[in-house]
Amino acid sequence: MADNAISSTVASAALIAGNAAIAKLTAADTSRIIAETSAKETSNTAAEDLEAINDQVAQMIEQTKLNNAGKVTSYEKETYDVSIDNNMTARDIGILRKNDSRLNLFSSLTKGDTVDVFKFRVTTTGYTKLGTLIADPEDKELLRIQIFSKSSGILIADRDPESGDAYENYQKLEAGTFELKQDEYAVRVSRMPGTDSLSQNEIQYVVQLSQGLYKNDFDTIEKGKSSSQDAYGFATTLANNADSLISGLSAASTFISSLPAIGTSATSKLTGALYDALF
Structure with missing residues (x-):
């Protein structure tokens, strides 16, 4: 019974340690994924903002051409x-x-x-x-x-x-x-x-x-x-x-x-x- 209790205790300790290691890896993976996703979203947002600005500038240029040509x-x-x-x-x-x-x-x-x-x-x-x-x-x-x-x-x-x-x-x-x-x-x-x-x-x-x-x-x-x-x-x-x-x-x-x-x-x-x- 004592040996079984010791074996059970050792197994539980090993299981706890294993779970802790898994949790640590999972947390690290989660942080990495969040960081990568955030960076990707930030990059996408920046690219979309830049595209929107470029579109507006191009539109203003075209509108100026129309105005100068007397087409408005x-x-x-x-x-x-x-x-x-x-x-x-x-x-x-x-x-x-x-x-x-x-x-x-x-x-x-x-x-x-x-x-x-x-x-x-x-x-x-x-x-x-x-x-x-x-x-x-x-x-x-x-x-x-x-x-x-x-x-x-x-x-x-x-x-x-x-x-x-x-x-x-x-x-x-x-x-x-x-x-x-x-x-x-x-x-x-x-x-x-x-x-x-x-x-x-x-x-x-x-x-x-x-x-x-x-x-x-x-x-x-x-x-x-x-x-x-x-x-x-x-x-x-x-x-x-x-x-x-x-x-x-x-x-x-x-x-x-x-x-x-x-x-x-x-x-x-x-x-x-x-x-x-x-x-």
């Missing part, structure tokens, strides 16, 4: 702010077409104004770039921008860091690496939660959307509330209603031709500032 046409239209902002009263800022159009929105949240809502349509699923510019750098953290699918109401992207996946999507949009699907979208511009609760700051902002190169540059400049419109943006007289209906039908039938080309758009004046904000 600028259009400008005006809208008016409304007292009641929601999806139903969203002002149209245009149609985003891949390698064709760029949309530029110029507006502001005035004192007491808590939200602006706009809409745009994407005709081709593709990587989309979102740029923003705040007139006063001190107001940069006060502005919240959200993008919703108008058809489903789903939040796609959100500038609020507390919004989880929507915030990641917003960062990808800023980098031009988020694929925006063919759909109609709402852009909701408001004040960041926890800031300026009394809406005392006037925040002037620019929102820019593009999918690759562009040959048509659309500026939408929003003015203050119009005295000829009600809180929802509808004309207050029958004559104005008729004029609005005729104008709306005309714009719907031929969006581009209804907008007069201009020599120098508001966009061109802010191009340098926008690039500084984006890169």
Whole structure:
């Protein structure tokens, strides 16, 4: 019995030692695999970042060539702010077409104004770039921008860091690496939660959307509330209603031709500032 006990003790000790050795080797292998994987992922990420930068530089060069060759046409239209902002009263800022159009929105949240809502349509699923510019750098953290699918109401992207996946999507949009699907979208511009609760700051902002190169540059400049419109943006007289209906039908039938080309758009004046904000 004693010999058996000794043999059992020796066997247990050997087993423990063996297990310890295996555990040590396993830990070493695990550390090595983690290190190799991390290095590989870091290398892949660096390569992807470099490729993205190269693509953006190449795109900027091609766009400069188009601009210098006079192959970019600028259009400008005006809208008016409304007292009641929601999806139903969203002002149209245009149609985003891949390698064709760029949309530029110029507006502001005035004192007491808590939200602006706009809409745009994407005709081709593709990587989309979102740029923003705040007139006063001190107001940069006060502005919240959200993008919703108008058809489903789903939040796609959100500038609020507390919004989880929507915030990641917003960062990808800023980098031009988020694929925006063919759909109609709402852009909701408001004040960041926890800031300026009394809406005392006037925040002037620019929102820019593009999918690759562009040959048509659309500026939408929003003015203050119009005295000829009600809180929802509808004309207050029958004559104005008729004029609005005729104008709306005309714009719907031929969006581009209804907008007069201009020599120098508001966009061109802010191009340098926008690039500084984006890169």
